Amino acid sequence: MQRVVVGLSGGVDSSVAAYLLKEQGYEVIGLFMKNWHDDTVTISNECPWLEDSNDALLVAEKLGIPFQTVDLSEQYKERIVDYMFNEYEKGRTPNPDVLCNREIKFDVFMKIALSLGADFVATGHYCRKNTIEVEGKPVHQLVAGKDNNKDQSYFLCQLSQEQLSKALFPIGELTKPEVREIAAKADLITAEKKDSQGLCFIGKVRLPEFLQQKLQPKEGVIIEIPADAAIYNQSIPRFENLESELAYEAQNKDYSNSDGIVKAKHQGAHYFTKGQRKGLNVGGTKEPLFVIETDVEKNIIYTGQGNNHPGLFKKTLFIQNSEVHWIREDLRLKSGESKEVLARIRYRQPLQKATLYQFDNGMYVRFEEPQSAITEGQFVAWHEGDELLGSGVIS
Known part of the structure; x- marks a missing residue:
């Protein structure tokens, strides 16, 4: 009997993953990850971990499987939260969910599971794993989930062959409505529970407030670049080779204040990200303003009107x-x-x-x-x- 540790999050997907594995004859253990304590920056009652761990416990009791909570908040702070602060400070926009899978669920958590004698770790992700043979060796494939609306393979895009070899995705062949139906038939408390939104295991976070813990507000200007600005009509140079052509295409536009007009003030360029529309608080334009570039060195946000602006x-x-x-x-x-x-x-x-x-x-x-x-x-x-x-x- 192979042993599987399931990351029970208190949601319907991981609940059904555990249920299916038990039906398939695995020895199943439920583990809840506690990754965050600081309630001051989460939006109240949106995703309190206590309620989630309670639901996970009730599911484990219903399925008759052992259950425990592991506190990974120290590793989470180190590997995810600190990384987020560093990236935002550099003017980059990290993806904590992708990192959480690579660094926490399929690394720290997986090591705990293997120390409990697990053969596999299972999660409630909507994706699939296949194993093929290449030159006589097993090679694991990460395949999109069957439910096009819910496919979560993107969030697992940083996994390694070693991590995949120990991973199981029991609901990958199902659609969300099918998962809810199975949960209802099995009388699981999570059957009707809404999907959690927000950061992996933190819940909904007010991002500027979250970032302000480490990144101090700093007043700067918001500049609007018109769609017909000269910077968009420059002649394209001749290239020696494909690499220099691609490098030219990949570079960001080098805006200056003279390319546009000052529209308003902001509290820190590092709180903003490209493509962002909300939170600029600038009115009086024909179309909404979108962030087209941020300059954290000079603390300037460059914006353009409308979602078809060439700067985007x-x-x-x-x-x-x-x-x-x-x-x-x-x-x-x-x-x-x-x-x-x-x-x-x-x-x-x-x-x-x-x-x-x-x-x-x-x-x-x-x-x-x-x-x-x-x-x-x-x-x-x-x-x-x-x-x-x-x-x-x-x-």
């Missing part, structure tokens, strides 16, 4: 070599090689046609269509069909 769009992005991650190590590109893929730069974005170009210093991803708000610090993930092959941090 770019075709090409760059990933430094140290940030290029292949789940399918056997498909890793060598310098000078390229590959056509389907890629996305954020969760739930429809997959876009793109080409990967690997060079000595890193990889360029060039999209067929210009993409809105390509944001440094976020993850780009690339697929072949349903399979997620790899990912990287946008630099």
Whole structure:
């Protein structure tokens, strides 16, 4: 009888994952991760961990499986929260959910599970795992969940072969309504529970307030760049080679105050991210203002009117070599090689046609269509069909 430790979060997905594994004859243990204590920055009652751990306990009792809570708040602060502060300070926008899976659930948590004699760790993610043979060795594939609306493979885009080898995703073949139906039939308390929103295991956080714990407010100006500004009509230089062409396409526009007009003040460029519309508090424009660039050095936010503003769009992005991650190590590109893929730069974005170009210093991803708000610090993930092959941090 193989032993599986399930990360019971107190939600319906992980509850049904545990139920299905028990039905399949595994020896199941439920573990709840406590990752956060500071209630001052969470929006009250949105996702209190106490209620979640209580629901997880009730599910474990219903299923007749052992249950315990593990406190990972120290590791979570170190690996996720501190990383977030550092990234925002640099003017980048991190993705804590992707990191939480790589650093907490499938590392710290997985090690605890294996120390309990587990053969596998299971989560309630909507994705699938296949194992194929390449040159006589098993290779694990991370495949999109069957429910297109809920596919969460993007959040697991940084997992390694070793992590995948020990992972199980019991609900990957199901849709959300099917999961709720199974929970209702099994009389699980979480059957009708709403999906939690917000940071992985923290709950809903007021981000500016959260960041203000470490990053001090600093007054600066909001500048609006008109859509017909000269910076968008510069002639394109001639390029010696493909690499210099891609580098040109991937670079950010170098705005200056003279390109636009001062619209208002803000409390710190590091609280804002590209593509952001809310929180600027600037009225009197024909269309809403969107952040098109932030300069944390000079503490300036550059904005443009409307979601079709030319400052929002770019075709090409760059990933430094140290940030290029292949789940399918056997498909890793060598310098000078390229590959056509389907890629996305954020969760739930429809997959876009793109080409990967690997060079000595890193990889360029060039999209067929210009993409809105390509944001440094976020993850780009690339697929072949349903399979997620790899990912990287946008630099």
